[in-house]
Amino acid sequence: MAFELLTPDEMTEADRLTIGAGPVDGIGLMRRAGGAVADLVLSRFASAHPVHVLCGPGNNGGDGYVVARLLVESGVAVRLFATGVPRAGSDAALAAAECPVAVEPLSAFAPEPGSLVVDALYGAGLSKPLAGEVLAAVARTVEAGVPVVAVDLPSGVSGATGEVLGGAFKAAVTVTFARKKPGHLLFPGRAHCGEVIVADIGISDATVVATGTRCLENDPAWWRPLFPSPANDAHKYSRGHVGVFSGGVAATGAARLSAMAAARAGAGAVTVLSPGAALAANAAHLTSIILRRSDSLEDAIAFLDARKPAVLVYGPGLSPEPEVGRFALGLMSHASGRFGALVLDADGITSLSHQRAAFFEAAKRPMAPALVLTPHHGEFGRLFPDIAGDPSLSKLERARAAAAKANAVIVYKGPDTVIAAPDGRAAINSNGTPLLATAGSGDVLSGIVAALVAQAMPAFEAACAAVWMHAEAARRFGPGLIAEDLPLALREVVARLSV
Numbered sequence: 001m002a003f004e005l006l007t008p009d010e011m012t013e014a015d016r017l018t019i020g021a022g023p024v025d026g027i028g029l030m031r032r033a034g035g036a037v038a039d040l041v042l043s044r045f046a047s048a049h050p051v052h053v054l055c056g057p058g059n060n061g062g063d064g065y066v067v068a069r070l071l072v073e074s075g076v077a078v079r080l081f082a083t084g085v086p087r088a089g090s091d092a093a094l095a096a097a098e099c100p101v102a103v104e105p106l107s108a109f110a111p112e113p114g115s116l117v118v119d120a121l122y123g124a125g126l127s128k129p130l131a132g133e134v135l136a137a138v139a140r141t142v143e144a145g146v147p148v149v150a151v152d153l154p155s156g157v158s159g160a161t162g163e164v165l166g167g168a169f170k171a172a173v174t175v176t177f178a179r180k181k182p183g184h185l186l187f188p189g190r191a192h193c194g195e196v197i198v199a200d201i202g203i204s205d206a207t208v209v210a211t212g213t214r215c216l217e218n219d220p221a222w223w224r225p226l227f228p229s230p231a232n233d234a235h236k237y238s239r240g241h242v243g244v245f246s247g248g249v250a251a252t253g254a255a256r257l258s259a260m261a262a263a264r265a266g267a268g269a270v271t272v273l274s275p276g277a278a279l280a281a282n283a284a285h286l287t288s289i290i291l292r293r294s295d296s297l298e299d300a301i302a303f304l305d306a307r308k309p310a311v312l313v314y315g316p317g318l319s320p321e322p323e324v325g326r327f328a329l330g331l332m333s334h335a336s337g338r339f340g341a342l343v344l345d346a347d348g349i350t351s352l353s354h355q356r357a358a359f360f361e362a363a364k365r366p367m368a369p370a371l372v373l374t375p376h377h378g379e380f381g382r383l384f385p386d387i388a389g390d391p392s393l394s395k396l397e398r399a400r401a402a403a404a405k406a407n408a409v410i411v412y413k414g415p416d417t418v419i420a421a422p423d424g425r426a427a428i429n430s431n432g433t434p435l436l437a438t439a440g441s442g443d444v445l446s447g448i449v450a451a452l453v454a455q456a457m458p459a460f461e462a463a464c465a466a467v468w469m470h471a472e473a474a475r476r477f478g479p480g481l482i483a484e485d486l487p488l489a490l491r492e493v494v495a496r497l498s499v
């Protein structure tokens with residue numbers, strides 16, 4: 001599986017294990033890394049003249065010296081600008097010694113029309129914000145508008161967090177090695193990487209696994225084997241029954257969006273649980289979705305006892321008041337034997353910020369339902385203010401910390417949605433689209449998650465699949481999308497996943 005993401009530390013470990021196992025040594029890996037970048041330059045930027053290779057003092061710079069040598073050997077006009085000198089005896093020093101191109105100081109670098117910049121200043125070893133002549137080189141490159149090929153990462157982008165430290169190159173193409181890094185997928189770094197190409201430099205799949213990485217790029221390739229398909233003898237309830245709680249008379253649409261999405265994502269039966277005052281509003285807009293009155297926890301429990309739905313969705317169209325959170329806690333304490341999982345979204349999450357401790361305690365009880373929380377940034381900050389307020393944590397680390405704290409699968413939404421499980425597994429989504437930045441799209445997502453869990457897909461994989469399907473449906477529909485379009489747009493996505 002090639003979807004693992006390696007943090008810079010894990011990548012260092014992969015290098016170490018590979019070199020330790022032999023026969024390739026450090027300079028051998030560096031020659032392969034530089035060779036992959038040179039191949040890319042020759043195939044994609046054949047007319048670039050000259051190529052300006054910018055080299056830093058570490059191994060990223062070492063890759064740059066290899067690139068410069070190989071390009072010169074291929075007849076390309078190359079100028080090489082360096083900041084700092086590779087440490088004596090290092091692989092980078094060896095690469096520099098093999099490079100026939102004269103070294104000019106970085107301060108002399110000025111992009112020329114028609115040129116290409118190869119950014120080999122800093123990669124995995126970025127340790128502080130860009131400053132001084134490096135920042136000036138970034139500014140001159142942006143001003144000149146010349147294309148940039150970044151080696152491993154655009155200098156200034158943290159491979160671990162996607163943060164931009166001080167400033168960063170904006171690459172047309174980034175060539176990284178063995179596997180992508182979280183910083184290629186997390187914003188703002190992702191916006192600096194351009195197209196990301198992963199070059200094989202001889203680090204084996206087994207070595208990648210041996211680093212202990214527990215983070216994946218979200219992709220159907222690894223969750224599709226768990227994607228549900230109905231058994232030949234299925235009936236509507238065996239295909240998974242989802243219950244969705246509706247808001248009051250002026251806020252019923254969100255639950256219906258969620259319910260429709262659940263039905264389109266394969267739930268055999270979906271029930272909207274509506275306050276009496278909103279029954280008529282819901283009834284006017286529902287056909288295949290079952291409608292049931294529910295004005296109290298007792299009403300809800302009566303439904304659970306009678307129908308034993310697999311999954312409940314609680315949040316769309318509700319309000320952030322404490323009683324909404326108390327109702328969620330009530331559902332959780334009556335889950336055992338009645339329903340298997342609870343998807344909390346929107347104000348179902350915000351309302352619990354009034355009773356955080358009770359919620360976290362309830363989530364850890366042995367008989368608690370499986371939980372999936374789908375917060376956007378604001379909701380995340382309200383339920384997990386300590387985690388959200390810790391500037392040392394990346395979005396990936398925040399999602400993981402929240403998943404452990406709430407004993408829940410966390411879908412931390414955004415352009416770079418992170419899905420994290422309480423056991424430490426995580427995924428970063430990469431097919432997101434700004435088309436999803438539209439009212440009601442989150443309600444649809446919660447319905448998809450619920451439907452997949454109701455069809456017995458494990459919660460983490462279901463959440464990953466739902467996030468991917470949601471974005472894929474939006475992409476297929478295209479511009480003009482509103483949330484109402486998403487459930488029908490899911491049809492084709494489900495059909496393709498089901499073959």
Ligand SMILES: NC(=O)C1=CN([C@@H]2O[C@H](COP(=O)(O)OP(=O)(O)OC[C@H]3O[C@@H](n4cnc5c(N)ncnc54)[C@H](O)[C@@H]3O)[C@@H](O)[C@H]2O)[C@@H](O)CC1
Pocket residue numbers: 012015026027029030031033034056057058059060061062063091121122123124125126127128129130131151152153177201
């Ligand atoms: N054998 C290996 O380990 C391999 C490493 N590879 C390359 O090696 C890179 C990692 O090399 P390193 O660990 O040496 O790290 P880097 O080359 O990314 O940077 C480390 C050096 O830059 C300095 N530095 C970091 N940030 C700075 C800043 N903002 N301003 C000024 N100086 C700064 C550090 O003090 C250190 O001297 C990868 O990104 C990849 O390109 C590849 O060649 C594949 C094989």
Ligand SMILES: [K+]
Pocket residue numbers: 060119120121122123150151152153154155
């Ligand atoms: K770089």
